[in-house]
Amino acid sequence: MLSFKKEYRKSFACVLAGATALSMAAVTGASARDSAPQAEEEAENKAPLHMLVSLNEQKISVYQGLDLIETSPISSGKRGHSTPTGVFSILEKRRKHFSNLYDNAPMPFMQRLTWSGVALHVGKLPGYPASHGCIRMPRPFAKSLYSMTSRGMHVVVTRDPATPESxxxxxxxxxxVPKTEVASLSGETIEADPALRGAIQPASIDSNVTLVQPENPxxxxxxxxxxxxxxxPSRVKVLQRLLNQMGYNAGPVDGIMGRKTRAAISLYQEGAELPVTGNVTDALVARIHKEAGYEKPxxxxxxxxxxxxxxxxxxxxxxxxxxxxxxxxxxxxxxxxxxxxxxxxxxxxxxxxxxxxxxxxxxxxxxxxxxxxxxxxxxxxxxxxxxxxxxxxxxxxxxxxxxxxx
CATH class of the missing domain: 2.40.440 (L,D-transpeptidase catalytic domain-like)
Incomplete structure (x- = not known):
């Protein structure tokens, strides 16, 4: 009998523990479901990530908007294989990659910046520029960075350090934001205008109409x-085209001050009662532009x-x-x-x-x-x-x- 009671208590304890576990799992699952959208919303609300690389400092800085969130030493391209400066974006990502140019050298956590061979990846950092143009990073940092980035993310490489500013x-x-229009039509207004009667539904009377911004897919x-x-376009080409349009034969629009173009200019000067020189001056160009109604592109x-x-x-x-x-x-x-x-x-x-x-x-x-x-x-x-x-x-x-x- 005592043995039976012990077994009963043991079974009851197991059932109770199982029920408790299920209850806790349900609560945990519910909490996870409740927190997941919040986590996603927080991720969506974060400022964009971007990276700034300073070759003189041999350092990479990761920013989220204006906030610096992580830095690391690097090793950029050595003499004869210097890393280019400029504005890049991540074109491709591979956890495991091997160089197509340099003896199949391993390039873990590779993030490509150019299709010609410049990338961010794990590599040795001797404390000075030593790569063939890539930007080497320590493995823990490269792995962490890889998890944060996506294709299209900006990477700006400069000589001296740069920082983002508001x-x-x-x-x-x-x-x-579309303009909001308010329509307020009273019954008296509608009755007074025959054109409105029958065209305006009762629900439209004294109602506010707001234009809603369409969602950007x-x-x-x-x-x-x-x-x-x-x-x-060259000044002479524009002048030739305008003179031809005005009836003066300036010849082909080729930008060359040939005989026909000079003759056309002289003819225009004569008609405009200007000194006949056949030469192009700023005053002459401005006058022809104005008369021809020409606007600079x-x-x-x-x-x-x-x-x-x-x-x-x-x-x-x-x-x-x-x-x-x-x-x-x-x-x-x-x-x-x-x-x-x-x-x-x-x-x-x-x-x-x-x-x-x-x-x-x-x-x-x-x-x-x-x-x-x-x-x-x-x-x-x-x-x-x-x-x-x-x-x-x-x-x-x-x-x-x-x-x-x-």
Whole structure:
């Protein structure tokens, strides 16, 4: 009998323990389900990640927005194989990778910056530049970094150290917010206008009509935008074309001041009661431009990519185009759909060349239509690079706008 009681108590204890375990599991599962969306929401609300590499300091710095979250020593390219400076993005990631150029050398936690062989990866750090152009990192840091990054993330490589700064400027796009219209129609108004009777439903009387912003289906995909100067047509070519349009035979539009072009200029000068010289002067060009109704074209172009593909292009203008611009990267921080504003940060990729980033923004002129289009497309983490350097175009393998500054 005593044995039976012991077995009964033991069985009851097991059942109770099992019930408790199931209860705890249910609570834990519920807590996990409750906390999962919160964790995802917190991840989504984080500012964009980006990396800054200083070759002179042999250091890589990881920022989340304006906040520095991690740093590490590096070893960049040695003499004859120096690491290029400029604006890059992560094109490819592989946990295990072997070099196609250098004796199948292992490159763990590889994150490719160029298709020509520059990447971030695990490697030896002797305390000075020693690689064949890649950026070597210690294994624990490289592994941690690999878990944080994604394709398309910006990596800016500079000589001297650079830091992101907050910037506020009217040129930088803000989220699109449609205007709200309020319609308030009284019964008396409708009855007084025969055209409204029968066309307005009773529910429309004294109601507020609010335009709702449509959801952006690409809201989780940062845009990559770049503004670069565009080569302008020669002054002589423009003059030849305008003279031909005005009825003067300036010959072919080839930019060459030949006999026909000089004769056309002389004929115009004679008709305009100007000294007949056949020579081109600033005053003559301005007069012909005005008479022909000629407006100078935009001297720069804006290009936009999403997921390594071109999606938009528009002409824009840069004031004082003959002055240096340098290379500047502006990045939109986190915002939600429906927000009316977003903060931006700036990184100067070429030191003092071209001046401070806000001063560069003062020189940019965006047509109103272009600004409106950018506002509609804007997403968190979108970047805008302004540079007078050339950039690498699509390679067929998928790239963002790669700008080499040396």
């Amino acid at each position: 910037v506020d400027h009217a040129v930088l796009p803000q989220p699109f 690409h809201f989780d995909r940062p845009l990559r935008m770049i503004i670069t100067p565009q080569k302008q 935009h001297n720069a172009v804006l290009r936009v990519r999403r997921k390594f593909r071109d999606i938009y292009q528009a002409p824009v203008s840069i004031r004082n185009i003959d002055q240096e611009i340098g290379t500047h990267v502006f990045t939109a921080l986190q915002f939600e759909q429906g927000d009316s504003s977003v903060e931006w940060m700036a990184v100067t990729a070429e030191g003092e060349r071209g001046g401070a980033s806000p001063d560069i923004l003062d020189r940019i002129e965006l047509p109103e239509k272009v600004s409106a289009e950018l506002s509609k497309m804007l997403t968190p983490g979108t970047s805008l690079t302004i540079t007078d350097r050339s950039f690498k175009r699509n390679t067929g393998l998928g790239t963002d706008f790669v700008v080499i500054t040396r």
